[in-house]
Amino acid sequence: MKLYFCLLIFCSLINQSLLACSGFRVMRNGHVYVSFNEDWSDPNTKIWSEKGTDSTYAIVWLGYESMPRQSAINEMGLVFDVFTVPEREVELIDDEDFDGEKFKTDLMSTCATVLEVIQFIRSYDMAQINGAQLMFADRTGSSVIVEADTMIFQLDKDYQIVTNFNQSQIATQASIECKRYLTADSILNKDQRIGMEYCKNILQEISFKECSGTQYSVIYDLTEMKIHLFLFHNFNEIHSLDVNQIFKEREIDQSLSSLFIQNSNYLAYKEAYNNGGNIIKELLECNDELVFDKLLKDLGVYSELCMLDEDLYLVAKVKLDEKQHLLHDLVVQFYYDHDIRGFAEMDLLAAQYYLRKDNFDKASYFIKSAINNREIGWYISEEITLSDYLKLQKKIEKRKSK
Structure with a gap:
C-alpha cells in the first residue's frame, strides 16, 4: 500500500508503501555476491522468468503483484534493484512520458555489464526517476548506484552499499545517519569473509523484524549464478534456484510464498x-x-x-x-x-x-x-x-x- 509522493515511474499505484530497503555488492577471493532486503509492506510478492531471443537476454524477475520488476538477474549475470529515496531538486530536461517498466526490461534484456548499463542510461534523462535510485552489479564485481542526476561508484573498497538516501548529497562518511548503512559497512569492513551465509547474516542484521518490514531477501551469487531467497524476514528457511537451469529447462511464474513452507x-x-x-x-x-x-x-x-x-x-x-x-x-x-x-x-x-x-x-x-x-x-x-x-x-x- 501507500506512498503520498507517488513515484509514478517505478510504482504503478499510489498506494505503495515507502519503507526501507537495503543492499550491497561484495567481491572477495574472486567471488561476487549481491544481496538485497525488500522492506516494503506488500506481502504479495512473486518471481517469474522471461525467455531470451537471438538479440535479447533471458531474465529472472522479482517483484510484487501490484508493482512488478523490483529486482532481476539476466543470463549474463547482470543484477539490479530499485530503492526509494527522498525527492530533491534536479533539472528535468526531457519531460516526455517515461515508461519505467519498459526501461527496466529493455536495459536488462540488452545489457551484460555495468559498463553497458552506463552507456544505455546516457540516452535517457534520468531526472525522471527523481525519488528513486537503481543499483546495478555484474559478474566482474563492478557496481554502480544510479541517482536522478549522477552515478555513484565505490572504487576504494571491495564492496558497495545502498539504502534509502542520496549518497551524492552526503559530504563525508561521518555524516551518514542511516543505521542500516552503517551496520552493513561496519560488518563488511571489519569481517573480511565471503559466502552465502556471510551475506545472509548481514541481511538479517539490517532487516526489519516487525510484522511488516522485510517481505523478502535475495542473495545473488553471480559467480555460481544462483539465487538464494528468504521470505518475510525469516532467515531460517532458504530456497535456492539455479539461474542457468531456469533458462535452459523451464520458465517460472509464481508467488514467492509458494516456494516456502506457509507460516501462520x-x-x-x-x-x-x-x-x-x-x-x-x-x-x-x-x-x-x-x-x-x-x-x-x-x-x-x-x-x-x-x-x-x-x-x-x-x-x-x-x-x-x-x-x-x-x-x-x-x-x-x-x-x-x-x-x-x-x-x-x-x-x-x-x-x-x-x-x-x-x-x-x-x-x-x-x-x-x-x-x-x-x-x-x-x-x-x-x-x-x-x-x-x-x-x-x-x-x-x-x-x-x-
Missing part, C-alpha cells in the same frame, strides 16, 4: 494487509464523519497484524490538504489509541495535533518519537529537517512550562 505469521499478515488496504482506499475517498469513524474501527482489527503507519500518514495528510480537519484528527486519535509506530512525519502531525489540544504530555511523547525516527532514518522527505522537529520540541516545552 505470514498468512495472518497477508490477510490483514489485503483487507486493510481496501479500508484505506475507502478512507481516502470518504468525507462523511460517521462512515469515516466506522471505517477506522474496522481498520482497528488489523492494527496489530499489519503495519499501518504509512497508510495513516497518507490519509491524514490528504485530509489535512483537503481541509477536512475533523477527519484528520480522527486519524491521529486512532494512531495514538492503537499505539502504532509511524514515520517521523506522522509523529509530527500527532505532536502538532496534541499541542493544539494543550495536551503537552502526548505532544512531548510524539515529538520525541518523531526526532528518534528522523535520526534512525524512518522518515519520508528531506524537506522537513531535524531542526524543524527540534524547534517544535522547544515550542512544546515552552508551552508546557507556562
Whole structure:
C-alpha cells in the first residue's frame, strides 16, 4: 500500500508503501555476491522468468503483484534493484512520458555489464526517476548506484552499499545517519569473509523484524549464478534456484510464498494487509464523519497484524490538504489509541495535533518519537529537517512550562 509522493515511474499505484530497503555488492577471493532486503509492506510478492531471443537476454524477475520488476538477474549475470529515496531538486530536461517498466526490461534484456548499463542510461534523462535510485552489479564485481542526476561508484573498497538516501548529497562518511548503512559497512569492513551465509547474516542484521518490514531477501551469487531467497524476514528457511537451469529447462511464474513452507505469521499478515488496504482506499475517498469513524474501527482489527503507519500518514495528510480537519484528527486519535509506530512525519502531525489540544504530555511523547525516527532514518522527505522537529520540541516545552 501507500506512498503520498507517488513515484509514478517505478510504482504503478499510489498506494505503495515507502519503507526501507537495503543492499550491497561484495567481491572477495574472486567471488561476487549481491544481496538485497525488500522492506516494503506488500506481502504479495512473486518471481517469474522471461525467455531470451537471438538479440535479447533471458531474465529472472522479482517483484510484487501490484508493482512488478523490483529486482532481476539476466543470463549474463547482470543484477539490479530499485530503492526509494527522498525527492530533491534536479533539472528535468526531457519531460516526455517515461515508461519505467519498459526501461527496466529493455536495459536488462540488452545489457551484460555495468559498463553497458552506463552507456544505455546516457540516452535517457534520468531526472525522471527523481525519488528513486537503481543499483546495478555484474559478474566482474563492478557496481554502480544510479541517482536522478549522477552515478555513484565505490572504487576504494571491495564492496558497495545502498539504502534509502542520496549518497551524492552526503559530504563525508561521518555524516551518514542511516543505521542500516552503517551496520552493513561496519560488518563488511571489519569481517573480511565471503559466502552465502556471510551475506545472509548481514541481511538479517539490517532487516526489519516487525510484522511488516522485510517481505523478502535475495542473495545473488553471480559467480555460481544462483539465487538464494528468504521470505518475510525469516532467515531460517532458504530456497535456492539455479539461474542457468531456469533458462535452459523451464520458465517460472509464481508467488514467492509458494516456494516456502506457509507460516501462520505470514498468512495472518497477508490477510490483514489485503483487507486493510481496501479500508484505506475507502478512507481516502470518504468525507462523511460517521462512515469515516466506522471505517477506522474496522481498520482497528488489523492494527496489530499489519503495519499501518504509512497508510495513516497518507490519509491524514490528504485530509489535512483537503481541509477536512475533523477527519484528520480522527486519524491521529486512532494512531495514538492503537499505539502504532509511524514515520517521523506522522509523529509530527500527532505532536502538532496534541499541542493544539494543550495536551503537552502526548505532544512531548510524539515529538520525541518523531526526532528518534528522523535520526534512525524512518522518515519520508528531506524537506522537513531535524531542526524543524527540534524547534517544535522547544515550542512544546515552552508551552508546557507556562
